Amino acid sequence: MTGIYIGSTNAFAGKNITALALGLALQKQGLRVGYMKPVGALPVTVDEVVGDEDAMLLNEVLGLDAAPDDLTPVIIPRNLRATRLIKTGDCMHNIRTAYEKLSRDKDVMLVCGSGAFLHRGKHRGVDGPAIVRELGLKTILVDRFDNTLHYDAVLSIRELLGDSLLGVLFNDVPELFMRDAEEILVPYLDEQNIKVLGIIPRDPLLNAIKASELAWRLQGKIISGNAQSQRIIEDFLIGTMQVENFMTHFRRQRNSATIVGGDRTDLQLVALEGECPCLILTGNITPSELVRARSEQKGVPVIQVKDDTYTVAKNMETILASQKLRELVKIERAATLVNNVIDLTYIRSAL
Template structure:
C-alpha cells in the first residue's frame, strides 16, 4: 500500500479539491482509496465526535465511513488558550495509529495537509514535513498563484523532501501568466529535479460566492432584492469615479459585484441598469427608494455594510481568495478541471500496488 501526502506552500492553495480529484480518479481506476487529514483547523462535531469540517466533506464525496476523530486525530482550535501550545501527549503516535487503521484494506492512501506544509502543526510536532516523513509518504505539492507562483518555496521544500517530492501542481493560474509558467518556470524546475504535474487555469466559478453568504461574511444585510440572494458573485469592482469613466469600466466587468458609497446614487443606478449580480453599499447609508425599487425590478440584491469602501474591498479580496468548496456544482467543476490537467499517469505509477 502506497500513500501520497497532499501539501501546499501556503493556505487556501487547493489541497482539498486536489485530494478529491485524485481520490475520484483513482477510484474510477478500480483502486480502494483511503483518506485522512491528520491535522485539522476547522473543528466540527458529528454525532458527538469531533472532527474537521473539510475532512467530513471529503469523506462524504469519496463515500468513506471512517470516524471523524480517526480521519483527523489532531485538531488545532482557533482559541489560543484552548490550543495548549506544545501539549498534545504524543500527537504523532495518534497520527500513526489512525493511518495504520485507515490504510489496512486500501490500495492507496491520500493524506491531506492543513495550512502550509512547513508550519501548520509545528508546535505539536505534526507539521507536514514531520508527518510525511513519519508515514513514509511521497508528497504532491500544490502552489496557488497570487500575483506570482512561489518557486522559492517550492525549491525550499524540495531540499527538505529530496526524492520523496512526487511533483508540484500549480493552481489558479491566470491567462496572462500561463505562458511564463509553461515556457520559463516548468523547464527551470525540471532542471532542478522537480516535475510539474499540471497547471490549473483560473476559473472564476471556483472562487465565487452567493450574495446571501457574502452579506454574512461582510457583516452586512440585504436590504432589497432578497428574492435573488442566491445570485453568484465571481469578482468585484469599486465605484469611486465619475459616471462616464465608471460606465466604461463597468462594461468590462459586468459579472462583478459593485462596491460603492451609499451616497453615490448615480453609480448605483448605472450598476443596476447594467445588471450587476450584487450591489454593495458602504458607509452604512440607506439608498433612496429609486435604487431599492430598481433593485427589486432588476433582481439585484443590495447589501448595506457599515465599513468604508477601501475596507470592504480588502475584505472582498480575502473572501474570494479563500473560498472553500461546499457546493456540489463547484466540487464537480473543480474535480473535472484538476483531473483534466494533472498527470494522472505519473501519479498512478507512483501508487501502483
C-alpha cells in the first residue's frame, strides 16, 4: 500500500480538488483508493460525531464510507478561543491509528493536508512535514497563483522533504502567465530535481458563488430580484466613475457583479441594462423604486450591504479566493481540469 500526502504552499490552493481528481482517476484505473484528512478546520457534527466538512464531502464523492472522526482525527477550529493551544492528548497517535484503519485493503491512500503545508497543526505537532515523516508518505505539493507562483516556497519544501516530494502542481494560472510558467519556471525547477506534475489554467467558474450565498457572506440582504438569487457570480467590478467610462469598463466584464454606492442610481441602471448577474449596493442605502422595479423585470438580484465600497471589494476578493467546491458542476469541472494536465503516468511510476 502506498500513501500520498497532498499539501500546499498556502491555504485555499486546491488540495481538495487535487485529492478528489487523483482519487477518481486512480479508481478508474482499478485501484482501491482510501482517503483521509488528518487535520481539519471546518468542524461539522453528524450523529453526535465531529468531523471536517471538506473531508466528508470528498469521502462521499469517492464512494467511501469512513466515519467522520476517522477521516479527520484532529479538528482545529478557526476561532482562537475555541482552539486549545496547549497540546492535549497524542494527536499524532490518533492520526496513525486512523490511517492504519482506513488503509486496510487499499492500494493507494490519499492523505489531504489542511492549510499551509509547513504551518497548519504545528502547535499540536501535526503539521504537514511531521505527518509525512510519521506515516512514511510521498508528497504532492499544490501551489496556487496569487500574483505569482511561489517557487521559493517550493524550493524550501523540496529541501526539507528530499526525494519524498513527488512533484508540484501549479493551480489557477492565468493565461497571461502560462507561457512564462512553461518556458521559464518548469525548466528551472527541473534543474532543481523538482518535477512539475502539471499546470492548471484559471477557470472563473471554480471561484464562482451564488448570489444568495454572497449576500450571506457579505452580511447583507437581497432586497429585490429574489427569484434569481441562485445566479452564479464569477468576478466583480467597482462602479465609482463617470457613466461613460463605467459603460466601457462594464462591457469587458459581463459576468461580474457590480459593486456601487447605494446613492448612484445612474450606475445602478447602467449595470441592470447591461445584464449584470448581481448588483451590490454599499452604504446601507435603499435604492430607488425605479432600480428595484427594473431589477425585478431583468431578473437581477440586488444585495444591500452596510459596508463602504472599498470594504466590500476587499471582502469580495477574499470570498472568491477562498470559495469552496460544493456544487456538482464545479466538482466535475475541476476534476476534468486537473485530470487534463496532471502527469498520472509519472505519479504511478514514481510510486
